[in-house]
Amino acid sequence: MKRMSVVLILAVSFLLLTNGAGCVRSYVDPTIPKVAYTDLQIRQRPQPICVFLEFQTLGVPNILVSESVLPQVYSIFHASSLFSQVDRVRPNDNTVDQIHITINNTATVESTLGNIGNTAIGAVTLGQSESMVTDHYDFTATYHPAGSGEPVSVAYSHAIHSTAGKPIGLEDAEPLEPDIAFERMLENLLLKTLYDLQQQGYLL
Numbered sequence: 001m002k003r004m005s006v007v008l009i010l011a012v013s014f015l016l017l018t019n020g021a022g023c024v025r026s027y028v029d030p031t032i033p034k035v036a037y038t039d040l041q042i043r044q045r046p047q048p049i050c051v052f053l054e055f056q057t058l059g060v061p062n063i064l065v066s067e068s069v070l071p072q073v074y075s076i077f078h079a080s081s082l083f084s085q086v087d088r089v090r091p092n093d094n095t096v097d098q099i100h101i102t103i104n105n106t107a108t109v110e111s112t113l114g115n116i117g118n119t120a121i122g123a124v125t126l127g128q129s130e131s132m133v134t135d136h137y138d139f140t141a142t143y144h145p146a147g148s149g150e151p152v153s154v155a156y157s158h159a160i161h162s163t164a165g166k167p168i169g170l171e172d173a174e175p176l177e178p179d180i181a182f183e184r185m186l187e188n189l190l191l192k193t194l195y196d197l198q199q200q201g202y203l204l
Contacts, residue, residue, distance in 0.1 A: 024162055024163070024164050024178070025162070025163055025175035025176065025177075026160050026161065026162045026163075026175070026176050026177065026178040026180075026181035026182075027160070027161045027162075027163070027170045027173040027174070027175060027176065027181065028158075028160060028173065028174075028176070028181050028184045028185045028188065029158055029159040029160065029161065029173075029185075030170075030172060030173050032156060032158055032188060032189075032192060033192070034188060035188070035191040035192045035194075035195045036191070037079060037080060037081075037191065039191070039195055040080055040081075040082065040191070040194055040195060040198065041198050041204060042081070043081065043082045043203060043204060046081065046082055046083050046084040047083060047084060047096075047097055047146075048083060048084050048085035048086070048087065048096050048097070049077065049082075049083045049085070049086055049087075049096065049097045049098065049099060050086075050087050050088060050089040050090055050093070050096055050097070050098045050099075051070070051073055051074070051077070051086060051087070051088065051089060051098075051099055051101065052088070052089040052098065052099070052100045052101065053066055053069060053070050053073055053101045053102075053103075054066055054100075054101070054102050054103075055069055055103045055104075055105075056102065056103065056104040056105065057104075057105045058104075058105070058106065059104055069103070069186065072183060072186060072187075073086075073101065073186070073190065074086045076186070076187055076190045076191070077190070077194075080191070080194055082194060082203050094144070094146060094147060094148070095146055095147075096146050097143070097144065097145055097146050098143075098144040099141055099142065099143050099144070099193075100141070100142045100144070101139070101140070101141045102138075102139070102140045102141075103137055103138075103139050103186075103189075104137065104138040104139075104140075105135060105136070105137055106136045106137070106138055132161055132162065132163040132164075133161070133162050133163075134159050134160070134161050134162075135159060135160045135162070136157065136158075136159045137157070137158045137159065137160075137185070138155070138156075138157055139155065139156045139157070139158060139189045140153060140154070140155045141153065141154050141155075141190075141193045143197055143202060143203075145202065152197070152200060152202065154192075154193050154196050154197065156189060156192060158185050158188070158189060160178070160181050160182060160185055161173075162178060162181075
């Protein structure tokens with residue numbers, strides 16, 4: 001669970017305690033359109049890109065989570081075939097494309113504890129009623145073209161729902177382990193970013 005936020009770890013831990021190991025499943029919110037690698041336009045001359053990533057909890061930087069998530073960002077960007085090299089941002093270097101990413105977990109401990117109170121109902125009814133907690137994420141990516149090009153930003157909101165019992169309204173979503181759900185959500189956000197940037201005429 002090292003890639004998840006503190007509040008999501010708290011919620012999932014409670015679900016495990018009250019419903020038993022193996023009963024908790026997480027679902028990536030289905031409201032954001034899914035983008036596949038094959039939806040990206042082929043780039044005839046892939047270029048290097050430098051990445052800055054900051055994971056936040058309620059707007060406060062979380063260095064440990066940032067460092068644990070960054071390798072997956074590299075992996076997804078490599079798999080996109082749009083870039084010849086993916087590296088960390090080099091300060092004051094505008095000779096290479098850069099992308100600055102912020103992922104802010106906006107759930108609060110208070111709201112999570114409130115959801116946990118409702119989740120307890122699922123525990124005492126042996127999972128027959130819905131018991132779900134939701135972790136929300138605000139995602140912003142700003143692309144800085146090499147040279148003097150103007151930066152362009154995209155922003156999305158996403159969520160992960162974790163349940164113990166029968167989920168309501170998530171019947172079409174795939175049940176996943178919490179860590180895997182976070183990875184899927186991140187991949188969804190990054191591919192959506194690359195797709196939307198290409199639709200605006202960048203990364204072609």
